[in-house]
Amino acid sequence: MTELTTETAGATEAPGTAGTVRGAQERFAPPTRFAVPGRIAVSPQDASVWRTATLTGIRRETPRVSSFRFAVPGWPGHLPGQHLMLRLTAEDGYVAQRHYSIASAPDDSGHIELTLDHVEGGEVSGWFHTVARPGDRIEVRGPLSGFFAWPADRPALLVGAGSGVVPLWSMVRFHRSRDMRVPLRLLVSTRSPEDLIFAREMRSETTPVFTRSAPEGEAVGRLGAAHVAPFMAKQPPGGWEAYVCGSNSFAEHASRLLVAAGQPVERIRIERFG
Amino acid sequence: MNITRGFTGRPRVHHPGLPPGQYDAGDEWPVLSAEVTPDLAPADWTFRIDGLVAEPRTWDWDEAHELPPSAYEGDIHCVTGWSKFGVRFGGVSLDAFLDVVRPHGSATHVVAYAHTGYTANLPLADVSGGRAWIVWEYGGRPLDAEHGGPARLVVPHLYFWKSVKWLAGLRLLDHDEPGFWEGNGYHPRGNPWEEQRYSGD
Numbered sequence: 310m311t312e313l314t315t316e317t318a319g320a321t322e323a324p325g326t327a328g329t330v331r332g333a334q335e336r337f338a339p340p341t342r343f344a345v346p347g348r349i350a351v352s353p354q355d356a357s358v359w360r361t362a363t364l365t366g367i368r369r370e371t372p373r374v375s376s377f378r379f380a381v382p383g384w385p386g387h388l389p390g391q392h393l394m395l396r397l398t399a400e401d402g403y404v405a406q407r408h409y410s411i412a413s414a415p416d417d418s419g420h421i422e423l424t425l426d427h428v429e430g431g432e433v434s435g436w437f438h439t440v441a442r443p444g445d446r447i448e449v450r451g452p453l454s455g456f457f458a459w460p461a462d463r464p465a466l467l468v469g470a471g472s473g474v475v476p477l478w479s480m481v482r483f484h485r486s487r488d489m490r491v492p493l494r495l496l497v498s499t500r501s502p503e504d505l506i507f508a509r510e511m512r513s514e515t516t517p518v519f520t521r522s523a524p525e526g527e528a529v530g531r532l533g534a535a536h537v538a539p540f541m542a543k544q545p546p547g548g549w550e551a552y553v554c555g556s557n558s559f560a561e562h563a564s565r566l567l568v569a570a571g572q573p574v575e576r577i578r579i580e581r582f583g
Numbered sequence: 584m585n586i587t588r589g590f591t592g593r594p595r596v597h598h599p600g601l602p603p604g605q606y607d608a609g610d611e612w613p614v615l616s617a618e619v620t621p622d623l624a625p626a627d628w629t630f631r632i633d634g635l636v637a638e639p640r641t642w643d644w645d646e647a648h649e650l651p652p653s654a655y656e657g658d659i660h661c662v663t664g665w666s667k668f669g670v671r672f673g674g675v676s677l678d679a680f681l682d683v684v685r686p687h688g689s690a691t692h693v694v695a696y697a698h699t700g701y702t703a704n705l706p707l708a709d710v711s712g713g714r715a716w717i718v719w720e721y722g723g724r725p726l727d728a729e730h731g732g733p734a735r736l737v738v739p740h741l742y743f744w745k746s747v748k749w750l751a752g753l754r755l756l757d758h759d760e761p762g763f764w765e766g767n768g769y770h771p772r773g774n775p776w777e778e779q780r781y782s783g784d
């Protein structure tokens with residue numbers, strides 16, 4: 310079987326990235342079917358350089374979540390779904406590093422946005438939510454990871470929970486900014502309407518699932534088979550590429566639902582926030 | 584050094600067992616896999632070694648368990664930043680499998696691959712000489728599917744993405760070929776003590 314080779318060779322030139330695309334060179338292809346062949350290759354150069362990012366704006370999304378806009382000179386561009394590594398450095402040289410998904414769509418503005426949940430007592434998210442102000446400088450390296458990227462080449466079924474919606478929202482923004490025709494749907498699980506990140510921007514592509522409290526007349530409950538079924542019943546030509554993002558327990562739950570509903574495992578990509 | 588205004592960070596801990604940039608995850612064991620956790624029964628698990636070897640061979644669950652047991656007790660380090668201290672994995676030393684297939688003198692690297700198709704590349708020297716195990720037990724219990732059960736590779740002196748979950752086989756090569764994360768911008772070797780996280784580190 311040569312699933313991996315076929316997939317790799319079929320990777321498309323990604324719009325808006327400087328990343329080089331893996332060629333169809335002879336490589337060992339495991340005899341096992343690969344669940345998540347990379348969509349695009351990541352440039353080793355971009356992955357290894359730390360760049361200074363200057364905070365230019367903060368926008369509140371929900372009581373616990375804000376978006377942070379940065380100017381990043383030399384940002385090589387990204388695809389929606391990719392993340393970066395961010396580091397904060399204390400005066401004694403102590404460093405804290407975390408991964409964050411890129412929330413903004415790729416554009417040529419030299420800016421990127423991150424959207425951060427305020428984790429109780431969180432070392433890095435705590436600094437952002439209580440100390441950071443425009444003009445502050447931090448460091449980032451990336452973009453990283455090609456397997457969760459969406460080059461807008463296949464219909465996408467996005468399934469997220471909590472801050473797991475962030476990389477998926479970059480895909481929605483990308484889709485809108487280029488006025489794309491390729492089908493894209495978002496199924497997002499949230500505790501309550503107040504906790505729904507990007508709620509103001511959501512339109513008919515989004516189906517929210519409320520787990521604790523819902524708007525008047527809407528159901529409260531966990532994401533279940535009934536939420537997934539309509540998407541599986543109405544498949545676009547070529548089927549969905551599923552992107553699942555959230556906590557590990559959500560990712561396990563959602564990916565099992567998709568498999569049970571008939572989504573092929575090799576077309577489910579998972580990003581776990583831990 | 585680019586100091587971040589107003590950032591002090593957690594209280595500093597000096598732990599000699601902690602590689603640079605890592606923290607002690609305590610009892611937590613975060614899961615990081617890009618694919619759906621496979622539903623793989625021990626009876627369906629197999630492990631194959633081929634490529635540059637004298638005798639390619641496939642073991643099933645029972646055959647693998649007939650090899651002399653060996654455990655790893657010590658620390659593990661994940662590239663995302665966490666380390667776990669004093670873990671105990673039970674299984675078989677990879678040397679016991681390699682002794683059977685007899686690697687050619689020309690073999691320098693391996694690609695380890697999973698039943699999901701995930702791959703990681705490693706120098707042969709990093710998976711031989713008592714440095715790597717195939718394990719099916721964690722803390723005396725069967726290894727959870729989320730953590731790579733029924734059986735995974737453990738190469739504890741390298742970042743844990745090299746320790747392929749749901750291990751299906753090793754292909755021995757005379758050159759290095761990037762695996763999944765290595766092709767996604769991660770370092771070809773991944774030595775935590777040299778902080779080899781990304782390609783170019």
Ligand SMILES: Cc1cc2nc3c(=O)[nH]c(=O)nc-3n(C[C@H](O)[C@H](O)[C@H](O)COP(=O)(O)OP(=O)(O)OC[C@H]3O[C@@H](n4cnc5c(N)ncnc54)[C@H](O)[C@@H]3O)c2cc1C
Pocket residue numbers: 392407408409410411424425426427428430431432433434435472475476580581582583593606607608611663
């Ligand atoms: C690929 C990826 C993308 C992500 N994208 C986003 C995103 O878009 N938005 C978002 O809000 N979050 C995202 N996260 C989560 C994010 O990386 C952080 O985990 C989160 O912001 C909490 O970090 P913190 O420093 O505020 O909290 P902390 O509590 O300080 O750290 C978070 C966790 O890391 C551990 N930890 C880290 N350092 C230490 C230490 N020194 N001692 C003990 N434990 C420690 C703990 O287990 C803790 O629960 C993403 C994670 C991943 C892996």
